[in-house]
Amino acid sequence: MDHADAGAAYAAPDQTRLRELADEQAALRRVATLVAGGAQPAEVFTAVADELGRLIGAETTSVSRVEHQSGADGELDAYITVVGSYGQVSDRIPVGVRFELLPGMVQETALRTGRPARVYGERLANGSHGSWVASLGMRAAVATPIMVEGRGWGVTVAATSQEDLPAGAEARMAAFTELAATAIANAWAEQELRQLAGTQAALRRLATLVAGGAPPEEVFAAATREALQHFGDGTARMIRFELDGSATLVANEGRTAPDVRVGDRWEGYPPNGLTTTVRRTGRAARVDDYGAIVGGESTVREGIRSAVAVPIHVDGRLWGMIAVGPENGPMPADTEQRMTQFTDLVATAVANAQNRTELLSSRARIVAAADEARRRIERDLHDGAQQGLVALALRLRSAAEAPQESEDLRIEIADVAAGLMTVIDELRETCRGIHPAILTSAGLRPALRALARRSAVPVEMDVRINGRLPEQLEVGAYYVVSEMLTNAAKHARASVVEVNAEASGGTLRVCVRDDGAGGADPLRGSGLVGLKDRIDALGGTFTLHSPPGGGTSVCCELPVPADAAQPDARPGE
Incomplete structure (x- = not known):
């Protein structure tokens, strides 16, 4: 070989590398x-997957994002979601498909070591993603981690049906992926920015609805539409958890079954499904395959294979949840986090809309109650004291016409005096119906004890209140106990009632519990609604727990001004 041939031989590798570069x-x-x-x-x-496949001569390539999700045991489980694909894999493993990242998978090895990993033969079938690639006839693959800001953002995979990929495929993939990582990170940041802008726009639309006085049903539907638009393309539902343990479908958007109707009780859901899990844990939950859980068949028949749900908390209480199900495949692993950020803000709109409606209803009920109280007092006075006074006036007129110093006159006047005392008693009883006399004269503690003595159900009472409280607080607490004792006797068939009242730390706390039938529902028009209105008007909180067969418990807390304590009217009481 002459010098020219030798030079060409040495130059060939350099030319090849230059073409590759x-x-x-x-x-x-x-x-x-x-x-x-x-x-x-x-x-x-x-495009990254496409260019990578062409560069190294692979028949199929994919780009996947790695994400972490808290598992049932509290540990973080890793998942990969395909975000780009090229070649045969595009049909079998489309964008959006999600796999759990398990030990032994080529992607897991690359991410764990931070270096390219090659696999061929039977090892290619490790994990669900590998088995799909192997089913396409691929016989070898190389995975390369995508590093963004020093951490594993995702992984690229290139596969071939040949015995193996060319020598040096790892180096070429690593070099290209390292340079492409900037473009990948920028594209992902752009997507997150767009998602954030979309979320903010959605929240502005909801805020505008609430500010315009839209009814809760309209706000629920709008929030559910926004959730479907931002997080799924199949079905979105908002479900409210009721106090009696049931649930109600308050909004439904997207695909749905004919028998699913907004306003109906939400029943028949799987025991390990989203509704049960969110209500039990108060946290986000997901089902990746309803066909794999007990009772999930009806959901699959509805066309929903997977779904994610996040709770809605209103005023510190688990109010309900929003669930979103996609058209195809499970949702990305970060869906729970993204939806939680959305629903945390949606909860404010839900609370404002609901509170506005409740305030209007409360005002209407207060006006109606005041009108009814006035009508009752009017009836009592007309049918009782007024008629008695008219009768006495007629008798006095007759007495005035009788002969002076008549024995009959003295008897008549004595009878009139007795009648007047009777009318006074009737008026006193009417006034007590408006405001208990013992509450005015002696305070809350003696008034509660008087209620216990008159109760048809045995009462176990523990009252720790020193001194007098503002009149409106005493009246509010008195009527809570009075109403609950009446309900326990008339409706709950309770055998005992516990009453606990304490004023400390600037708060008056009153709890009434019975062992009766339970199932009390304020929505059915009971006096519980009026109690809640009264407590809300005083700036307090009112909570009810009444599971069927589990008794009823009502607790309220009322703020007590720091300078409100007054000496007991009757210290010995």
Whole structure:
């Protein structure tokens, strides 16, 4: 071999590498042009997979995002979600498909070591993603971690049906992926920015609805539509948890079954489904395959294979949840986090809409109650004291016409005096119906003890109140206990009632519990609604727990001004 042949032999590898570098730079320019042009993230990720496949001669490539989710045992489980694909895998493993990242999978090895990993033969089938790739006839694959800001953002995989990929595939993939990571990170950041802007716009629309006085049903429907638009493309539902342990479907958007109607009780859901899990834990939950859980068949028949739900907390209480189900495949692992941020703000709109309606209803009930009280007092005075006074006036007129110093006159006047005392007693009883006399004269503690003595159900009472409280607080607490004792006797069939009242730390706390039938529901028009209105008007909180067969418990807390304590009217009471 002469010198010219030798020089050409040495130059050949350099020329090959230069062509490879030129191809890589051209591929990167095409990807960068997409990013600069504002292409959608999915388009950028697919372009990366496309360019990578062409560079190393792979028949199928994919780009996947790694995410972590808290498992049932509290540990973080890793998942990968396909965000871009090229070649045969595009049909079998489309964008959006999600896999659990398990030990032994080539992606797990690359992410754990931070270096490219090669696998071929039977090992290729490790894990659900590997088995799908193997089912396409692929016989070898290389995975390369995508590092963004020093951490594993995701992983690329290239596979071939040949015995193996070319030598040096790891190095070429690593070099290209390292340079493409910037474009990938920028595209992902752009997507997150768009999602944030979309969420903020959705919340502004909801706030506008609430400010305009829209009824809760309209706000519920709007919030559910926004959730469907931002987190899924199949079905979205808002479900409210009722005090009696049931649930109600308050909004439904997207695909649905004919028998699913807004306003109906939400029943028939799987025992391990989203509704049960969220209500039990108060945290977000997901079902990746309803076909794999007991009772999930009806959900699958409805066309919902998977779903994610997040709780809605209103005023510190678990109010309900929003659930979203996609058209195809499970949802990304970060869905719970994104939806939680959304629903935390939606909860404010839900609370404002509901509180506004409750305030209007409360005002209407207060007006109606005041009118009814006035009518009752009017009837009592007309049918009782007024008629008695008219009768006495007629008798006095007759007495005035009788002969002076008549014995009959003295008897008549004595009878009139007795009648007057009777009318006075009747008026006193009427006034007591408006405001208990013992409460006015002696305070809350003696008044509660008097209620206990008159109760048809045995009462165990523990009252720790020193001194007098503001009149409106004493009246509010008195009527809570009075109403609950009446309910325990008339409706609950209770055998005992516990009453606990304490004023300390600037708060008056009153709890009434019975062992009766339970199932009390304020929505059915009971006196519980009036009690809640009264306590709310005083700036307090009113909570009810009444599961069927589990008795009824009502607790209220009322703020007590720091300078409100007064000496006992009757210290010995």
